[in-house]
Amino acid sequence: MSLSDLVPPLEKPRRQATAIPLAQLFDRAKIGAEIAKAHAEGLAGDALRRQALELFRAGLDSGRERAQEVLFASGGGLACATNLSKLEDELxxxxxxxSVTYLYPAPDPNAPCLVVAAVGGYGRATLAPGSDIDLLFLLPSAEDAWGKHVTESMLYLLWxxxxxxxxxTRCVEECLVQSRRDMTIRTALLEARFILGDEKLFDDMCRRFDKEIVHRSPxxxxxxxxxxxxxxxxxxxxSRYLVEPNVKEGKGGLRDLNSLFWIAKYVYRxxxxxxxxxxxxxTRREYRLFCRxxxxxxxxxxxxxxxxGRAEExxxxxxxRPIAERLGYAGRGGLSGVERFMKHYFLIAKEVGDLTAVLSAALEERHAKPAAVLDRFHIRVRRQDKLIKEFGFLIENGRLKAGRPDVLDHDPVNMIRMFWLADRYGVALHPDLMHLAISRLHLIDSNLxxxxxxxxxxxxxxxSRNSPEVVLRLMNEAGVLGRFIPPFGRIVAMMQFNMYHHYTVDxxxxxxxxxxxxxxxxRHRDDLPLTNTIMASIEKRRVLCVAVFLHDIAKGRTEDHSIAGAAVARHLCPRLGLTPAETETVAWLIENHLVMSDTAQRRDLADQRTIETFAARVQTIERLKMLFVLTVCDIQAVGPGVxxxxKGELLRTLFLETQIVLGGGHTKTERTERIQKAKAELRAQLPNWTDADFEAYAARHSQAYWLRVDLPRKIRHAQLLNQTEIDLPDPIIDIRTDAFRAVTEITLIAIDHPRLLAIVAGSCAATGANIVDAQIFTSNDGLAVDTFFISRTFERDEDEIxxxxxxxxxxxxxxxxxIRLAEILAAKHAAAAKDTPFDVPAQVSIDNELSNRYTVIEVSGRDRPGLLYAITDILSQLNLNIASAHIVTFGEKAADVFYVTDLTGAKITTSGRRAAIRQKLLTAFPGQAATKAGAAGKSPAVA
Known part of the structure; x- marks a missing residue:
């Protein structure tokens, strides 16, 4: 999709009739005449000032409305900024x-008077609707009392x-002294623009600033x-590809263009x-790009x-969405209107980066800036390698440069080789070479x-084992990557309109x-020990590299991106030199790249059916290894904090359990042996207990408990439950922190009842705690032994405790x-309630095939405070026992899974009961549209 394909008719500015005549913006003569008339009729002092303020305010409001009308009519952003600047000038x-007519008349009309000049962004004669007005009041001398009075008067009127x-407020000498000390003041004066006053004084300041400051310090x-x-x-x-970019200050935003022009103005005058x-x-093409x-x-x-209505950046x-609608973007080709608008935005941000690279090259030629150093690059060559010269390149000051003007035209393979050389020798690419590649993109055709x-x-x-991300990003910045791999070109600058993904797809x-x-x-030995071990044992490393690079390559299409991505891989991998077997493995990894994270986060990993189903899909240990590493990389790359x-603990558990099944373990005999082994391990940790006491304690737990709970938690439960054999007057609550897994565990032992989980969920929501998972057990003597895993908030354990x-x-x-949870949560919901740009349909699916013992209920919809409380409260009202709960949030979407039975411990099998459950659960999402899901339906995977 080209840039021109993204631009809708309404978004292209119609340049004619965008400059508003001054009299229509702010009729200064008319306002002045009305003030003079009021003064002639006897109005003076504060009364005259109030009258003048009303006239100024009305004129300012009218001018802003007119500027906005013209923006809607013509689409011209610069014209709007220019109109607003002219409006401010006239004001x-x-x-x-x-001020000088009615408040502070000049004592000597022939003496030099002050200057009012626009500086900063306003000095460029462009002003955004909510921007600050930066002014310099330039005085003939530091002791000019009249000038200070007029300045003060104007400022109070503006406020x-x-x-x-x-x-x-400065004199010329003060401007020069301050600009030598402060780069911000120097930049502001660089943009100074005369508005009114003594023009000779202003010109003198500009001349001295240029000669004494600018000329000496480029x-x-x-x-x-x-x-x-x-x-x-x-x-x-x-990144310039953050999905909520800062239009002014972000990478590729307006400030980058401003900085580019400031530097050019300072160095090139x-x-x-x-x-x-x-x-x-x-070039003229680049200048047109700058303007665009x-x-x-x-x-x-x-x-x-x-x-x-404010300076929102x-x-x-x-x-x-509202801006996309204002600019006329509509859905097309699998992308919504807002996604097409944001793709256009990110392509523009990329163009700004290209222009910055062009200027960097010119500055290096003039030695006006030091040579850049790219992250992760370490120069590994100290001389001109024969291979570099042979292909027409050279290395100069740690930069790969073209050794001949036609280096790319002579051999188009050099369009790829230049990046290969940069990676091999650990050198950065000179901006001139990047610029040359951008200008020769037409060389990347079907032959290449x-x-x-x-x-x-x-x-x-x-x-590569060096810096593939850095080199691939350079290829992407130059446009080479999208041309050489056309499916990648389709997802360049493509955003996903949700709160889960922080970056564009590319x-x-x-x-x-x-x-x-x-x-x-x-590099992640400490925080990802298992992942590092697995990676070292993977045999088909390049297969995994290709799969990671392509796993989201089909985003933005009408069909499922996992299936479409597998088709892309089957077409592309043979071209890259992969064997048919390797190609099929890449395609399988892409088609299933969401399955492992979905299973780990939304299934009961202690349920043997979960492990067996996942193992049947994976089939081989080598596939399991590659899918595990791909899943870790995928989640890590979503954004900070994801x-x-x-999540690592869940994935590790799923990997290790599946590895056992694929190795031939987990038979019924082994299940019995594992339970006996678990009991023996716990018995060894309780040496002060008698055999009779331990046997009585062990009988209190179900088989599922012995299989699902790890040893440290079993020890803690034994110590806590030992206090309950006689009486349990109050619930027992135990708190433990786990920094490695970034959770805090809250274990609750209480007399079980149907609303217990709902009360805990509501209490957590009321205190702002986020439950990420729950282990729920009921002992044979009627006690709930529940552990809730809460997202960690504080770094220090003391604070978290x-x-x-x-x-x-x-x-x-x-x-x-x-405390009344319903009222507290209703108040929190009301306080947090606001219009959301996201459409997250509510969905409930009920499945009896995912578990041998339980009915699995999946509930998804737009997240909100107290949602888990609402869902669990409904489940208790429906007389359902919750065996385990798995709580996941993907940005604005909650996706919660519950393993349940009826009060007799049986699955929910009748279609009428399932339909009633589904209908009741949908009431937890008031005002949200529901998506139909069958009784045995599968919820859509989320990446």
């Missing part, structure tokens, strides 16, 4: 006229008009601006963007500010795609490749009836 002139003003300014950019981007989010061509910085990027970003920013999910050498070079990069895939390389290099120790104690207190109070 400031009107305020000055009022009374609710204007956000950033201002400074390198210092460039280094400072680049450092400032790095700091800014690290705060806004390192250009005055306006069109001068970039004359200075030799940009600036126009698009301004358009989005103006709509953002108008919609929110984050293009958040709730704002993306079918070239065996080019494909082998690409596969070498993908499966960025997610590249990050997954990076995590795989990190695991392969043993992976945690608890105190939090656990607050949750425990809430549970105790709720069990005693001392």
């Amino acid at each position: 400031i002139r009107a305020l000055y006229d009022f 009374d008009l609710k204007q956000k003003v950033g201002h400074s 390198r210092e300014f460039v280094v400072a601006k680049l450092e400032e950019r790095d700091t800014r981007i690290s705060k806004a989010g390192q 250009v005055r306006q963007a069109s001068d970039l061509v004359d200075a030799g910085l940009f 990027c600036e126009e698009f970003l301004w358009r989005v920013r103006c709509h953002l500010h108008f919609i929110t 984050i293009l958040s999910f709730d704002l993306q 795609r079918d070239d065996p050498e080019a494909n082998q070079l690409f596969l070498d990069v993908l499966s 960025e997610h895939l590249l990050r997954a490749v990076g995590y795989l390389a990190d695991i392969d290099a043993q 992976w945690n120790g608890w 105190r939090r656990g104690e607050r949750i425990a207190l809430a549970i105790e109070q709720a069990l005693r009836g001392q």
Whole structure:
């Protein structure tokens, strides 16, 4: 999909009739005449000032409404920003006229007067609807009392008009002294624009600033601006492909374009963007690209500010849809309108990055900036290797450069080889070479795609043990990756409109490749010990590398992306040189890349049917290993905070249990042996107990308990339950922290009753705790032995224990009836309730095939405070016993699974009862549309 395919008719600005005449924006003459008339009729002092303020306010509001109307009519973002800047200019002139006419007349009309100048963004004669107005009040001298009075008067008027003003009052000498010390002030003065006053004084300041500051410090300014950019981007989010980007401060946003122009203005002394061509910085095509990027970003920013009524710079999910609708984007080709709009946004952000690279190359040629160092690159060559020269390249200052102008035209395979060389020798690519590749993308045609050498070079990069993520990202930035692998080109800059994924699809895939390389290099020995061990034992390493790279390659299509992705792999892998067997393995991994995470998080891993079903799907231990590592990389690459120790524990359990089954274990005989072994292990840990006491204790638990609970937890339960043999006047609550799995365990021992789980879930919701899983058992003498796993909040165990104690207190109070959970949760729901941009249909499926003993109920829908309480309360009202619960949240979507029986311990088999359960559970999602799901239906997998 090309950039032009994404641009809807309404989004293309109609440039004619976008500049509003000044009289229609703010009729200064008319307002001045009305103030003069009021003064002539005797109005003076505060009364005249109030009257003037009303006229100024009405004129300002009218001008802003007119600017917004023209934005809707023409679509011109820059024109809107220019109109708003002109409006502000006229307002400031009107305020000055009022101040010097009625409040502080000039004592000497012939003496030099002050200057009012726009600086910063306002100095560029562009102003967003919610932006600050940055002003410099330039005085003829530091002691100019009249100028200070006028300045103060104008500022008070601006503040009374609710204007956000950033201002400074200085004489020329102070401007120069301050700009030497402060780079922010220096940047602001670089953009200074005359509005009114003594133009000769303003010109003198500009001349001295240029001669004494700018001319002497180009390198210092460039280094400072680049450092400032790095700091800014690290705060806004390192990737330009964050799905909620910052239009102003984020990577690829307006500030990057501003920084680019500031540097060009400082180093090359250009005055306006069109001068970039004359200075030799940009070609005419690149200048047009600069203008297109600036126009698009301004358009989005103006709509953002108008919609929110404030200086909102984050293009958040709730704002993306209304802006897409304003700009006329409609659904097409498997993408919704909002997804097409955001794809366009990210492609623009990429173009901004390309322009920045062009400028970087020019600055290096002038030695105005130090050579860049790429993350993870370590130079591994100290001389000109014969191989590099042979292909027409050279290494200079740790950068791979073209050794001849026609290096790519002479041999198109060099379009891929240049990246292969960068990876092999650990050198960065010179911006000139990147720019050359961008200009020669037409060389990547069907002949090059079918070239065996080019494909082998690409596969070498993908499966490299050096820095494949860095090199692949460079290929993507240059547009080479999407041209060479066309299915990848389809998902470049594609976002997934949900709160779960933090990055665009292409960025997610590249990050997954990076995590795989990190695991392969043993960089996660401490936090992913099993994953590192498994990775070292995988035989078909390149198969796994290809599968990780392609696992989401078919996102955004109308069909299931896992199935469509497998088809893509079957077509692409032979081209890359994989054997038929390797190709089928890649296709299988892609088709099943969600199965392991879905099973681990949403199934009872202690239920033997779960393990057997999963093992039957995987079939071989080698597949199991590759699927495990692929799943870890996939979850890690979703975004910060998505992976945690608890998910790792679930995946490890599923892997180890499945490995036993695939190795021929877990027969009925072995099940009995495992129970006896579990009892013997616990007996050995309780040396002070008599045999009779232990036998009596062991008889209190079911077989499922001995198979599902690990030894440390069994020991703790024995110690706690030993207190209950005589009496249990109050519930027993035990709190333990687990930093490795990032959870806090809350164990509850109480007299069992149907609403117990609902009360615990409600208490946790009332205290803001998030349950991620639950182990639920009832002893043979009627006691509930339940363990709830809560997402960890604090780093320090002491803080987490105190939090656990607050949750425990809430549970105790709720069990005693001392607090009303329904009212508390209703209030929390009301406080959190707001319109959401996401459509998450409610769904309930009831399945009797997933477990031998239990009916499995899956409930999914839009998450909210107290949802788990509502669901479990309904299940208790329906007289269902919950054997285990598995609680998962994917962004805005809750997907909870319950293993249940009726009160007799049997499955729910009658169709009428299942239909009644489903209908009742859907009431937990008021106002949400329901998706039909059959009694034995399967819930859609979530990646």
